[in-house]
Amino acid sequence: QVQLVESGGGLVRPGGSLRLACAASGLAFNGFAMGWFRQAPGKKREAVSCIGSKDHTALYADSVKGRFTISRDDAKNLVYLQMNSLIPEDTAAYFCAADSMGKCHKSAYYYTETYDFWGQGISVTVSS
Secondary structure, rough: OOOEEEEEOOOEEOOOEEEHHHHHHEOOHHHHEEEEEEEEOOOOEEEEEEEEOOOOOOOEOOOOOOOEEEEEOOOOOOOEEEEEEOOOOEEEEEEEEOOOOOOOOOOOOOOHHOOEEEOEEEEEEEEE
């Protein structure tokens, strides 16, 4: 049974940082592309970032470029999202997702349908 479990969320002040982690089990992790999405109250789920399996190519939404960094540790089946310079607009539930195709495509990584498995999500609140 595949499980994706997010951790590291919480409350942070504007300008602060958080690092989210997603622990994967029950799948051949190093063959999956991994994505991070977020969903603010009353809004659609949107893609934040994706990292490919073999080459670790990373893609980012324009809204987080230069502030967020995605990485992965295939030995530990973990994917991370380092979030710096947080702003209130980053407040959302953050979800990790796994794509068995293995690559992050610019034309597809932002579709939720691209991903096969999802975590339960974790809350991030940016507020003073």
